[in-house]
Amino acid sequence: MIGEPEIDGDWYAASGSGATAEALPGGPGRERVRRARPPWPWALGGVLAASAVWAGTLAVLDRVPDVPRLAYRHSPDLCKEFDLKTVAQSAGREFEGRQNGEASYPAQDWSYCSISTPYQEETVMYGAQVLVELHKEHDPAAEFATGPGTDPSTRIDIGERQEVQGLGGRAVLDRYYARGGSRLMVLDGGAVFTLTVQWFQPKDGTPGSIDENAMDAAMIEDMRTLMTKLKR
Structure with missing residues (x-):
């Protein structure tokens, strides 16, 4: 608490503040005392402003x-x-066929990119999406890797989740259930990176040759490259 300083009557006389002297009842011979003037308005304003700033700081914290x-x-x-x-x-x-989106808010910045391979008959098609979320007002660790990622229609098989070492603060790789694809998510401080790669078999049912382990390794490498580019 900021209290008023202890001031005696002589301070006003010495400072030239113009404090008035009045006689006590009882006539001559009685001591004269000085009545201190009210605090200056600017002093009161400074105390009130400091109190308001401190109260606001406590509320934010x-x-x-x-x-x-x-x-x-x-x-x-x-x-x-x-x-x-x-x-x-x-x-x-x-x-090819890149599609971009982004937004910036007080609590979060995010940006998104979606690309795919061109359609060719009897050939496996690929689609890829990357989402970068920068959380500025809360810690995303509690809900990390709990949602569907960039495609709400996909289902994640948590039983096949793999922890990826050496990538951000924490990284996990998930397989899509009942659909070809993988999702790589990385948590590093307040940043969350999500990369998904899906593959679609030709309509005639011709099986495609897909090395899922090699694809997972490729996703990790490209994610590492992206994170390096966006590093401050």
Whole structure:
């Protein structure tokens, strides 16, 4: 608490503040005392402003928990950063048809890119999506890797989840259930990266030659490259 300083009557006389002196009842011979003037308006205003700022600071600290570090920048055009070079080599196909999206809010920045291989008869098609979320007001660790990812129609087989070492703070690789594909999610501080790659068999039922383990390794490599590009 900020209290008023102890001031005697002589301070006003010495400072030239113009404090008035009045005689006590009882006539001559009685001591004269000085009546201190009210505090200056600007002094009161300063105390009240400081109190208001402190109260607001306490309210913010009480409302916003500890926020993890953000070591990555927001990219409005993620497709320019997103290069599936290793995945394309594993698939034996080139990706094109890039679609981009992004938004920036006080609590979170996000950006998205979707690409796919062109359609060819009797050939496996591939689609890939990457989502980067930068959480600025809360820690995303509690809900990390609990949702459907970039495609709500897909189902994750948690029983086949693999922990990926050496990528961000935590990384997991999940298989899609009843559909060809994998999802790689990385948590690093307040940033969450999600990369999904799906493959679709030709309509005539011709089986495609897909090395899922090689595709998983390619996804990890391309994710590492993207994270390096976005590093502050």
